[in-house]
Amino acid sequence: MPERLPPEVSLLLEPGDGATRDAAWERFVANHTRLLLHVTRSVVHEGERAMDAYAWVLERLHEDDARRLRGFDAAGPGRFTTWLVVVARRLAVDFLRHQGGRSRPVAKAGGDGAPGGAQAFRRRLLSLAGDRVDLESIGDPGPEPGANLDGAERHEALISALRELSPLDRLLLSLRFDDGLEAEQIARTLHLPTRFHVYRRLDKVLRQLRSRLNGRGIDTAS
Amino acid sequence: MSADETGQVNGHLDASVVAAFVEGRLGGDARHRAADHLAECETCREEVVGVTAALTSHRTHPAWRHPGILLAAAAALLLAVVTTLPQDDEPATPSGTDRNGGGQAIGLAAISPAADGFLDPTASGMAATFIWHAHEPGTRFHFTLVDEQGVTVYSVDTGDSAVSLPTTFTLASNRSYYWYVDALGADGRSLTTGARRFTVR
Numbered sequence A: 001m002p003e004r005l006p007p008e009v010s011l012l013l014e015p016g017d018g019a020t021r022d023a024a025w026e027r028f029v030a031n032h033t034r035l036l037l038h039v040t041r042s043v044v045h046e047g048e049r050a051m052d053a054y055a056w057v058l059e060r061l062h063e064d065d066a067r068r069l070r071g072f073d074a075a076g077p078g079r080f081t082t083w084l085v086v087v088a089r090r091l092a093v094d095f096l097r098h099q100g101g102r103s104r105p106v107a108k109a110g111g112d113g114a115p116g117g118a119q120a121f122r123r124r125l126l127s128l129a130g131d132r133v134d135l136e137s138i139g140d141p142g143p144e145p146g147a148n149l150d151g152a153e154r155h156e157a158l159i160s161a162l163r164e165l166s167p168l169d170r171l172l173l174s175l176r177f178d179d180g181l182e183a184e185q186i187a188r189t190l191h192l193p194t195r196f197h198v199y200r201r202l203d204k205v206l207r208q209l210r211s212r213l214n215g216r217g218i219d220t221a222s
Numbered sequence B: 001m002s003a004d005e006t007g008q009v010n011g012h013l014d015a016s017v018v019a020a021f022v023e024g025r026l027g028g029d030a031r032h033r034a035a036d037h038l039a040e041c042e043t044c045r046e047e048v049v050g051v052t053a054a055l056t057s058h059r060t061h062p063a064w065r066h067p068g069i070l071l072a073a074a075a076a077l078l079l080a081v082v083t084t085l086p087q088d089d090e091p092a093t094p095s096g097t098d099r100n101g102g103g104q105a106i107g108l109a110a111i112s113p114a115a116d117g118f119l120d121p122t123a124s125g126m127a128a129t130f131i132w133h134a135h136e137p138g139t140r141f142h143f144t145l146v147d148e149q150g151v152t153v154y155s156v157d158t159g160d161s162a163v164s165l166p167t168t169f170t171l172a173s174n175r176s177y178y179w180y181v182d183a184l185g186a187d188g189r190s191l192t193t194g195a196r197r198f199t200v201r
Helices: A007-013 A018-043 A047-066 A080-099 A117-130 A147-163 A167-178 A183-190 A195-215 B015-023 B028-040 B042-060 B067-083
Strands: B096-098 B108-112 B117-119 B129-134 B140-147 B152-158 B162-164 B176-184 B190-192 B196-200
Touching (some): A018 A080, A147 A195, A167 B042, B015 B028, B015 B042, B028 B042, B108 B176, B129 B140, B129 B176
Parallel strands (some): B117 B196
Antiparallel strands (some): B096 B190, B176 B190
């Protein structure tokens, strides 16, 4: 078995007698229960339901001869524990669906969350690309004057300009203006050192957008 | 069901791709492909953010909501504090953040000015000085000073663990600034102290 798997997981996935596999499963639970409980509680917030979800996640991981754990690609770049968090979180979300509940969207920030979906997202981007960026007030500035007259043209120009950005820059914009994440959360998600790196990157990307919109005949200075 | 060549299963990122993206271990084209999908898929973005948050908080509070473990940890900590009282000139507890995916405390710590502290270079008659500590010899540092708007006002590379601002450089009174140090270790790992705010008297 590849060395990147924890030993008890290797034992669990190798052919062997029932007693050995049972012992391996007990070790797996003992070694990962804190992490799994933490993950399920991050999705299912009510106390007792969270414990039910945790038990449900464990059952799903153990069933069919630990079929889900066999899905880990030891040759891939990710660590087993991080992969386990992803799988456990998905199972916890499934638990909620089975129970008829909904998970709290962890991506949404507090004060300046993004309303209105994709259309509002792009409207705000158009407005921000036309202004000098005030880093303390990046929010929803509302509709542009005269937007009804050339809205379709501006929308198409923005879509085209967005496509020219790098995938990571488009992801940055989605996290900030679509999901409404705070800079600190974005920094952690994108592995940027500090929120100031996020602010600077945002400023640069919006200036790029402004330049490209100007190049398409969209007057961003008006 | 296995992932396709873009790392997706049923139109969403495969769990292994999500894990690798969260850890910052996806390189080159794979990272761009994942970012390209994430830019358009709210479900996968929510997952990446949720997994990142869960891992971060778990590493910060690994004994969360396990009273027995907390009590045992508290007893161990108390014993450690009683038997090993720190001296005033000992370096602060290492708090540097490993940007290579670890997120755990390792050998880089900001010392002075303290977080949310004050700096009064005129009173001391000396140039404003910033001090940090690294446990690993051979480390190179990049010091950065930014103002409240996030604009870099001074930065320098150094092999020392302290920087004094040039005498020609003036900090504005009653204004706050942020400083941080990025370190490149001899083994290629990068660390950061994280930004610390101070106010100029």
